[in-house]
Amino acid sequence: MRNFKNCILIITFLLIPIFAIGGVMYFNDFSLKLIAKELLFNSAILVFIILFTNLINQKILKNIVSLILLIPFYSILFIKIFTLLNFFNFIDNAVLYTVFETNYNEAKGFFNSYSKWYHVLIAVMYIFTLTILIFKVESGIKLKRTYYIEVIALICVAISYRFYERSLSLLVFNTYLEYKTFSAEISKDISKRTSKYFTNVTNNDEEALYVVIIGESTTRNNMGIYGYYRDTNPNLNKIKNELHLFKNVISPHIQTILSLDKILSMGDYQHPESNKLGTIIQLANQAGFETYWLSNQKPIGAYESLVSLYAKASKNRFYVSNIYEDTNKYDEILLPKLKETINKKASKKMIFLHLEGSHISYHKKYPENFNFFTDEPQTQFKTEEAHQIINEYDNSIRYNDFIVSQIIETVKNANKNSYVIYFSDHGEEVFKDYEYFGHHESIGSNAMFEIPFIIWTSDRYKEKSTINFSSQLERKYNLEDFIYSFSDLSRIKFDQFQPTKSIFNTNFQFKKRIVLKDVNYDERIKEK
Structure with missing residues (x-):
């Protein structure tokens, strides 16, 4: 029972930034449907991660797996919060194309211009507190209950993908492939000195x-x-x-x-x-x-x-x-x-x-x-x-x-x-x-x-x-x-x-x- 309460405590704690996102979206005229999609998707992922790691009995391995799964998730979540706070929208293909075109100095200038000290403070405090809670969790819930709940979580994830269309991680991956394909195709044509498309090109200026x-x-x-x-x-x-x-x-x-x-x-x-x-x-x-x-x-x-x-x-x-x-x-x-x-x-x-x-x-x-x-x-x-x-x-x-x-x-x-x-x-x-x-x-x-x-x-x-x-x-x-x-x-x-x-x-x-x-x-x- 104690372990189950720990899990509920952590899940509740993890939902705080999700509701923060929902608040940002709501107060900037985002639809409730969009908020619901975001809450459902992120909640399902978090439930799955917690339940999955509770299947691991070996404590060190469990902690390692928790970090491997949670760090990417919270990195993506931080990007979402950052984007919503500054631009009141999600990251899309156009933004990602710009990111892929950006060099180190431009990225640094962008972050310095838009980042607020309290964004960083909230992120650091949140990750620190999260880490302490995760490492304090004892052995998992009973196996049958875990399997049962995990199936539900997987179904939620599947539903979330259907509603959400694409997660940020998938969007980044797919857009990057699209970007590289586009770059490769276009470089074959536009980098050449001349174009076969232009015909009878003339200019009569002597100088x-x-x-x-x-x-x-x-x-x-x-x-x-x-x-x-x-x-x-x-x-x-x-x-x-x-x-x-x-x-x-x-x-x-x-x-x-x-x-x-x-x-x-x-x-x-x-x-x-x-x-x-x-x-x-x-x-x-x-x-x-x-x-x-x-x-x-x-x-x-x-x-x-x-x-x-x-x-x-x-x-x-x-x-x-x-x-x-x-x-x-x-x-x-x-x-x-x-x-x-x-x-x-x-x-x-x-x-x-x-x-x-x-x-x-x-x-x-x-x-x-x-x-x-x-x-x-x-x-x-x-x-x-x-x-x-x-x-x-x-x-x-x-x-x-x-x-x-x-x-x-x-x-x-x-x-x-x-x-x-x-x-x-x-x-x-x-x-x-x-x-x-x-x-x-x-x-x-x-x-x-x-x-x-x-x-x-x-x-x-x-x-x-x-x-x-x-x-x-x-x-x-x-x-x-x-x-x-x-x-x-x-x-x-x-x-x-x-x-x-x-x-x-x-x-x-x-x-x-x-x-x-x-x-x-x-x-x-x-x-x-």
Whole structure:
């Protein structure tokens, strides 16, 4: 009887975090059905573990088996609680793809940004108390009773899997296999210099210097040049009359890899599998450009990131950072390399610059002399954390303004047939509409999609250009069709070009902008 009471005590104790999860889910508008699924699944697993270990008579072996089974379970449970507390949702395929793309420094920055001291304290206290209770349990319940209850527990597990669809452990395993298969398949096509899909590719420029700047986690909502109340763009504002600011461009996703997978390729919402057909880098290669990929982001996540697979198609690649470095390098480190690249002999250059931009751990993305905003920002969220994070993010935007303006200045001084285009892979929520900072599809705020899209062109480019930028600045556009705008801007012709999908084309046609799997972005804007 005493042993049975011990088991009941432990099971009751183990259910505490499950109810905590249920509480988090309930108070964030999760359905009771979802809570019930979570409670049933985790309770059944815990009952099974306790009953199974009570079948073992040898104490040391029993304790070892208990640890082997409980450590993975509580690791997964901790991840669930962490995800729910920070993002109010479960981990899904999109998040796992991002995890597989993440290197050590990014993971550390992510954890440091989102982890709260009380999360860690609760986990440590819980595991410590759990361990003491487990090791105090004496020999098991009577054998017949154990077998009987264990059969019930197994049935509960089976039912839970049916209701729950997939456990986190299975989701991780299956998604990882899917990710590796996808990487292997896509690398066969997009890493090559050319694409068989593109036919009759031409560009008649005798000389050209075209620069594509890919930013990171930058929402136009915090940019002074787009109307933000703070002067986060002092440098770009000085040359505003030379710039074309597109005001209604959004990113297709709010995670880097999913977003760039469409921006850089032929893939879109309706045909994501078309990403294997060809990329803007391959298109530039086939048009006779010498292509360069200059990056301040690490080339390797879990083995090799998908973005680096796209970059492999470039004839020249340069990475400032590598996976083994634990030091932070500011984006200005790319500026000397840009000048060096511009001075190379090739007559037609296409340069891609991949910035760190305003990636998470905002305070690490700018040097101390750019710690400009320290006062209380305008926000509906009156917490010290919100004020600090907003200031750090705005400082990173101001530093990014310096970087982009320096790139434009460098290209301008080259006095060639040139353009510079700047956009971000996705935006960021920074205490604008939600008491939250970062980007996650479970929240999916407008700020996470609303990105800058800025064009600068040289006088020599304008001499041959037929694009009327001023009439296009209000066009609503999803950057998933960027390959067509890129080819228009770069004067690249090819058989597969669709003028209706180029924001710069007179034949442009608005198409429904779908985000978050099935949300009509423009309808949602109207509702707000």
